[in-house]
Amino acid sequence: MTAAARLAPQPWMTAPESRAVFAALAAGGADARFVGGCVRDAWLGRAVKDIDIATHAPPERVMELLTAAGLRAIPTGIAHGTVTALSGGKPYEITTLRRDVESFGRHARVAFTDDWVEDAARRDLTMNALSCTADGLIHDPFGGLADLAAGRVRFVGDAVRRVTEDVLRLLRFFRFYAHYGRGAPDAEALAACVALAPRLPTLSGERVRGELFRLLTAPNAAPVWRLMIDQGVMVHLLPTATDTARLDRLARLERDADVPPDPTRRLAAVLVGDRAAALRVAETLRLSNVERDRLTALSEPPMALSATDDRTTLRQALYRIGDAALYRDLVLLAAADAPGPLDLAALRAALAVAEDLPSLRLPIAGRDLLALGVERGPALGALLKRIEAWWIAGDFQADRAACLEAARGLMGA
Numbered sequence: 001m002t003a004a005a006r007l008a009p010q011p012w013m014t015a016p017e018s019r020a021v022f023a024a025l026a027a028g029g030a031d032a033r034f035v036g037g038c039v040r041d042a043w044l045g046r047a048v049k050d051i052d053i054a055t056h057a058p059p060e061r062v063m064e065l066l067t068a069a070g071l072r073a074i075p076t077g078i079a080h081g082t083v084t085a086l087s088g089g090k091p092y093e094i095t096t097l098r099r100d101v102e103s104f105g106r107h108a109r110v111a112f113t114d115d116w117v118e119d120a121a122r123r124d125l126t127m128n129a130l131s132c133t134a135d136g137l138i139h140d141p142f143g144g145l146a147d148l149a150a151g152r153v154r155f156v157g158d159a160v161r162r163v164t165e166d167v168l169r170l171l172r173f174f175r176f177y178a179h180y181g182r183g184a185p186d187a188e189a190l191a192a193c194v195a196l197a198p199r200l201p202t203l204s205g206e207r208v209r210g211e212l213f214r215l216l217t218a219p220n221a222a223p224v225w226r227l228m229i230d231q232g233v234m235v236h237l238l239p240t241a242t243d244t245a246r247l248d249r250l251a252r253l254e255r256d257a258d259v260p261p262d263p264t265r266r267l268a269a270v271l272v273g274d275r276a277a278a279l280r281v282a283e284t285l286r287l288s289n290v291e292r293d294r295l296t297a298l299s300e301p302p303m304a305l306s307a308t309d310d311r312t313t314l315r316q317a318l319y320r321i322g323d324a325a326l327y328r329d330l331v332l333l334a335a336a337d338a339p340g341p342l343d344l345a346a347l348r349a350a351l352a353v354a355e356d357l358p359s360l361r362l363p364i365a366g367r368d369l370l371a372l373g374v375e376r377g378p379a380l381g382a383l384l385k386r387i388e389a390w391w392i393a394g395d396f397q398a399d400r401a402a403c404l405e406a407a408r409g410l411m412g413a
Contacts, residue, residue, distance in 0.1 A: 005145060007136040010042050012051055017088035021053065022134045024069030024085075025094075030057035032094070033116075033131040039138065040127050044148060044180075053094045054131060056114035059083050062094055081112060098122060100165075117141045124162060124169045125176060126154050151182025159192035167199045171211035174228055178218035185227065193233060200236040205286030208237060212285070213263035221261070222248035225270060238284065240277050241270045250336040257332075257347050264291055265329045268298035269336060275300040298329055307335040307342065307350040312395045314353045315360065319392065324354040362388055363400035369407060386410055 012018060013034065025032045032055040038048045055062060059078045066073035072086040081096035097119040098110040113119060116131060116139065123129040126144040138145070142156050153176045155162040155169070163169050170193045177185055200208070215221055226244040228234040234241060247270040254261055271278060278299035282292035305317050314331075321327045331350045335342050364387065366380055374380050387407055391398050398406065 005043075005138045005140070007039070007042055007132055007138055009136060010048070012038070012042075012048055013132075013134065013136065015088075015090075017090045018051065018092070019134070020069065020071060020087045021066075021085050021092050021094070024065050024071055025053075025055055025057065025062070027069065028057065028061065028065040030055045030061065030065060031114075032057075033133050033139070035095075035131045036123075036128050039130040039132045040144070040148065042132075043130070043138070043145065051090075051092050053092055054097055054116075054119060055094060056097050056116075058112055059096050062096065080110070121156060123156050124166070124172055126156055127176070127180065129156055148180065151180065152186055153177045153181045153189065154186045155189050155192070159186075159188045160195065163192045163196045167196060168203055168207055168211065170196055170200065170233075171203075171208065171215075174224055174233070175211050175215040175218070177227075178215045178220045178224040181220070181224075190231065194231045197231075197233040197236050200233070205284055209285035209287065212237070212267075216263040216266040217261045219251070219255075221266060222251055238271075238281055240273045240281065241267070243270050243272050246270065246336050250332060253332055253335050253342070253347065256344050257351060259328075259332065259351070262329070264294050265298065265332065268295055268329070269333060271295075271299060273299070294326065294329075297326055298333060301330050301333075305330050305334045306338065307331050307347045308338070309350070311349070311353060314350055315356055315396065316392055318353055318357055319360045319396070322357075324357045327357075328354050360396050362391060362403070363398070364403045364407070368404065372404070372407060372411065374411065383407065383410060 007013075022032055032053055034051065035054040036052045038051050041048050057065070059075070059081050062083045063073045063075065063078070066083070066085050074084040074086065076082055076084040076093070081098055083094050085092040085094055096112045097114060097116060099113045099115065099118040100110055100122055120129040120131065120141050126142040126147045128144070129140075129142050130144045131139045133139075143154075146152075147154050153173060155173070163173075173189055173193055215224065218224070222244050225234070225241070225247060229242055229244065247266055250266060250269045251261065253259075267281070268278070271281060275296045278296045279292070281287075282295055287295065303317060303320060305314075309317070318324070318327045321330070328351050331347070335347050335350075364384075366384055369380055369383060370376065374383060387403055387410065390406055391403060
């Protein structure tokens, strides 16, 4: 194996917690390296989320070494070679090097090995087959660094074989292409994904949701989603998710208005159809109840809304919706539907209205009307609604005293 490059020291590499884990393994003669996403993203200068480590030591030995060093060792997946170390309160997933003995779709019979290339050969993409020593020496057996530099998302080895082993890798290809790819997709990888796309329905909805939601947060989500449609991939997953032009407009508005991308909002943007269609998608992806309800609300908005409405109208809409996050989603989707260019200042102002929700609360309640002598029953509710309508018409400005005075006036009318 050739050491391809050296990674500049990273805070997560040199942190005492990381050093303690490597020291614990080294004390027992275990060779260890950082692997996967942390190496890939650090090389690109991106934020590192999870820190994964690989070692040739078997998992039982890893448990012993960590415990001997005073670190907590959790057998999170010990049968598959994975142990989680807690060092300074931070989790480090440590997996023993493996080689495939026999593959069963998403599952494989594996054996532990001390061969780093054999382990790297099990990875899906070349950019995920990188490993890095504690002092920054990167090992790159399959050209992952060159692929990263070129924005090329490529499978390790034969693309058809990689996807056949695990059809989820098909979706991972498009997800990584959306986040890391530039230029035309790798021809061999794309051909394998297209050929094996009919197998996508065999995946669980939860796993499909995980990959698609990660894809939807990417800057290039719209063009990659369009590629999946054009290549006949999406028809096997979400045949009604075809409005990529709207998704593209939404993504640009989010970027310009400094709004973080949200996968549920973006999924709503790309869907074509009514509430029933959204419910079918929610069932396919096994969305949570909260995600399902939000998706359906965005698919059939409770009211017409425009980012260019005046502040009073927007505040009234916010009050009726009663949910600041849903209000912001609806403003963004309405802006994505608006013809022609949109005034960015107007969009930001409309989004900022959401901050008013805590103050939009009717200053009186039914008990206040009871104290004024109104009897329980339909009359009380009707009067409260009339006061609320008056308060809303006045742009929510009336305070408690003014609302009580209005109530007295309406009682005497």
